[in-house]
Amino acid sequence: MTAQVQAKQTTYQAATNATEARALADQLMTAMSDLLGVIEQETELVRAGELREAMAFGPRKTELSRHYVAGVGRLKASQTFMQAQAPELLAALHRHHDAFRAMLKVNLTVLATAHSISEKIVRGVNAEVQRRNIPNTYTANGRRAAPTSRQLTPLTISRSL
Structure with missing residues (x-):
């Protein structure tokens, strides 16, 4: 099993020239921007109490997350090359990712609040x-009678909206 996981981790092709590095950075920034757009829409809907509409973004978020993870995998594989050949591009990616992470934190806070x-x-x-x-009722000692398991009925809920 670990051999399969390791094989998956090394399937990302590293950028070997400036054009590939630029394309990788553009792909990753686009993935973050697109994902951020969907997350912002979802956050606004959850804040407004429109949970059913917010849930509709699930498949799109999954697809965009897949693109993002693939881009991060390629970036990790290209880390050495980009540090040596395109440090300004790497710095721009870090700045963009910091903004992305901040918005994710807001989204997670809103979702946690709605859940709570x-x-x-x-x-x-x-x-x-x-x-x-x-x-x-009360017992012979004048205390309130404790409910029995027959008197306590579980609440049944449906998790699907």
Whole structure:
């Protein structure tokens, strides 16, 4: 299994001249820009509560992520050449990637917030359902009766929107 993984990692062709290095940088910047555009749209939709519409970006994000990962693989394979022959191009890629990473962080924060809010809503609904299912009785000692497993009913939800 590790031989297959190693074989996959070395399948990226390194840039060997300035033209290939420039094409690689353009490909990677385009992939980051396209992916960033989709992520920004998704972030805005999630902020607006349009989760179903935001989920529609999944296949496009997957495709663009594949292009991005392929570009990063080629960049890693070309690292030595680019440091020696095109350091300004490598610096530009690093700057572009820093902006890309910052926007990803915003997107992940928005998604985590939406997840947290939806989880709190589901837990609140579950607590209310459970509270209504538990009989309001007291024991002989005057304490509230603890619910039995028969009285607690699980909340069933569908994860698909």
